[in-house]
Amino acid sequence: MRKAVHILLIEDDTMIINFLSLALKTQGYELTVETTGKGGIEAFKNLNPDIIILDLGLPDIDGNDVIIEIRKMSQIPILIVSARELEQDKIMALDAGANDYITKPFSMGELTARIRVMERFISRMNSVDNEQDTLSFGDLVIDRERRRIFLSGEEIHLTPLEYKLLILLATNHGKVITHKQIMKEVWGYQETEDPKGIRVCMAGLRRKIEKDTSDPKYILTEIGVGYRFTDN
């Protein structure tokens, strides 16, 4: 039998804890609950979980500080659960290294869909080396060694920026990448945000790799936040 996926839930809201405990255990996940940020970091170190679900509003330390601490040690998928609707909080958490976010109130269906994306992220991390030369996503093949891209067997030509943007998103498959992270990794800017510049580059990239740019299959827009690569 496959080992159960172990989820560490760091959350202080009793109603959410009860709701998630029942639902996640019913679906076969192993669950550990911690109600403080410090307790969560300790549990992470001691228990080696597979996925973290993290509330940003914790009683002791800020959820963002939990992300920063954990990212010093691990690339474990972190899903943010937040009551805060402020876009800026989500963006800060993603900039700090969270993979994805979900806003309260949410349905169990939404949550399990996010968890499944993270499970695929883990199996990709485990089965393939991210530094490997060739990445394949359905019809899209990226040959990193020769810097060549093929779509349904036909080579397509990207500009250097489009290529860097595609590599950043594809090697972070399933993870939301913020505008700030894109500016830093693709353009090399530390603080400047230029969503318009990114949009122009993204439009060019999508025209080349997406069959229908109005209904993209590989690169999804997270409105006001950034982008996510997927091959669903």
Ligand code: CA
């Ligand atoms: Ca809370």
